[in-house]
Amino acid sequence: QKEVEQNSGPLSVPEGAIASLNCTYSDRGSQSFFWYRQYSGKSPELIMSIYSNGDKEDGRFTAQLNKASQYVSLLIRDSQPSDSATYLCAGGPAGTASKLTFGTGTRLQVTL
């Protein structure tokens, strides 16, 4: 079992819709979670970080964390074609900065 699991997709949503990206993790020691966006051939770009249970909003993005269910999600409102990319979920250990464990990523396609 992979430590961080994501559906590889592609997830296809029409322009203007809400895209919902999901991630589960197996290591209960993971306490910090990050969403990265990666365009084809480019490096990962940080979008959101979340450390506490609940929701965290930043512009069109909302990250959700449920530690009891070991579940992290990212909602993208008013999806735009420029949001089409692979979204990587990553988890890190508590209290210190050390390695991130990444999922394989979910490819999002926003259609016109």
Next chain:
Amino acid sequence: DTGVSQDPRHKITKRGQNVTFRCDPISEHNRLYWYRQTLGQGPEFLTYFQNEAQLEKSRLLSDRFSAERPKGSFSTLEIQRTEQGDSAMYLCASSPLGNNQPQHFGDGTRLSIL
């Protein structure tokens, strides 16, 4: 803040050759990380420095791989006797000190082994 810089962007070499990559982190970021990413996969952790100290190294990392950060600024990753399976994108990231600090990635070095 000029971002994390990696050099070269692309490296093509023959199997058995040695290669060295360089990473310059965001200035004043004390922590520096190396990851490897292959097609269709997420980045895989290789090693991590805090200042000049190498604090963690992946158990999956072959003895052919070595990394240094001699003055706590830039870092180098060397791969000796390269193999076909070493073909990947090598990513460097940096973060400041402090708990749960996010890591910021450079553009990566794409290595192709002929």
